[in-house]
Amino acid sequence: MAHDPVHIGKNTCANCAIRHRAVCGALNDEELAELGRIGRVRHFKAGDIILADEEATTFFANIISGVIKLEKSSADGRQQIVGLVFAPDFLGRAFSKSNPYFAQAATDVEACTFPNTGFEQLLKKHPDLEHRLFENTLNELDSAREWMFVLGRKSAQEKVASFLYLIAKRQPLIGCSHAEHNPLGPHAANFELPLTRADIADFLGLTIETVSRQLSNLKRQGTIRLLSGREVLVPDLRQLQSIAGASDEAVA
Amino acid sequence: MAHDPVHIGKNTCANCAIRHRAVCGALNDEELAELGRIGRVRHFKAGDIILADEEATTFFANIISGVIKLEKSSADGRQQIVGLVFAPDFLGRAFSKSNPYFAQAATDVEACTFPNTGFEQLLKKHPDLEHRLFENTLNELDSAREWMFVLGRKSAQEKVASFLYLIAKRQPLIGCSHAEHNPLGPHAANFELPLTRADIADFLGLTIETVSRQLSNLKRQGTIRLLSGREVLVPDLRQLQSIAGASDEAVA
């Protein structure tokens, strides 16, 4: 489970890799120190359950590295991933006694955790922090609704392409305005899938087999190359995007 | 389109049917008067487009009565309803220049609208109001994720049952703690569908025909009775819920 919980000093926060992109970016130095006093860095291994469904909330977290899946499941074993949490996102459902889903580490995860009571007090004291978290939540809601279109209206092929495109966009090199510095060329991407086939299936509302077949299709038609089971190379993201199809094509 | 925009007085707000359940419930009398000064009651007819996708946000609204559908669509004509807004919910995406989806009246709608600039200023001045809206958004996010499970993992039969159950729960009589006062008995419900078959299909990620067939199935097996095309009677909600199946069965 978690190793070496260490309190974070003001300095650590100030140097934090995700300082400016995470919710804590809303705070000044003094407030940051306050936050640092209640926060601890914790490490999770792939597969660790971070928050259990229906259980009392005990902490929130900022993800420093790694990917966490938010999962809903039914009694008969069906599962659906309802969200992926990347760095520097915030994990946890504020103002609720219990958590409405499973949160499980998809990869090894490094996270900065805060006890819920302390953090919620901080939220009360610092409207800026709450505002930042609110904006965060609005973005999450937008993404969730985007994904509802994928789940409800896209074909298996489009779903898999959409997933790959989503992951590609989350990669550090892509999406920033310096895509030209990409060694593979301006429209290529190269990344490791943070999810197993089973996870991808649960994210897309498909079966493992269908995901595997669609990946093979994309490979066969040259849209992607599978370097290993997990490592993907996309020669031309625009092609991938056009296969992902529809929804928000206006995005350049 | 909209008829008779009238400024709302403090008194009107104080008497408002949804006063305590809507976001404005966070405000005291004085603040409420302030809100009343910028708000106008507007009426929309079924089919009216309330907010257009990608267009600049000009106003927010509290729904007083009626149902609004939030819809995403793709260039090739596929559509997905990504949310339903009932009274006393709040409509609009705060802190964003444009709207990420279509909002269209599913039924006739009465709404209390606020110009976005004025309302966002009010949010800044009154953290309580922003907090209330935040909680609202968190609940919307929870619902969206619930629905992702429905879209990704449920069969057509379960989807239709889930939809009916959702509508039934939204009915005034049901869900409140006085269900025993229900003239039809403690577990029955009787309501009018606020959506056409086409809308239901777009909400469930199905086709019109499949929705129609599944409704007929539920009728044939006695789970529901269709009084007219739109009016539904559910003799036993527990049965409907069990067909809707899975996800969050813990809910009594």
Place this chain on the structure above:
DNA sequence: CGACATGTTGAACCTCATCAACCGACGTGG
């Protein structure tokens, strides 16, 4: 090495989409 987890591929089956016909209600114009 064998055991196990992860991933791929094939064949058969089934659910749901598609295409099409039909019904009743409603509104309009001749």
Place this chain on the structure above:
DNA sequence: CCACGTCGGTTGATGAGGTTCAACATGTCG
């Protein structure tokens, strides 16, 4: 007033896209 078109809804026949079941490949760890 009735003929007509339109709209929302139902039902049937057919077929495609995904699931299911099963075999096999690959990689890793004891």
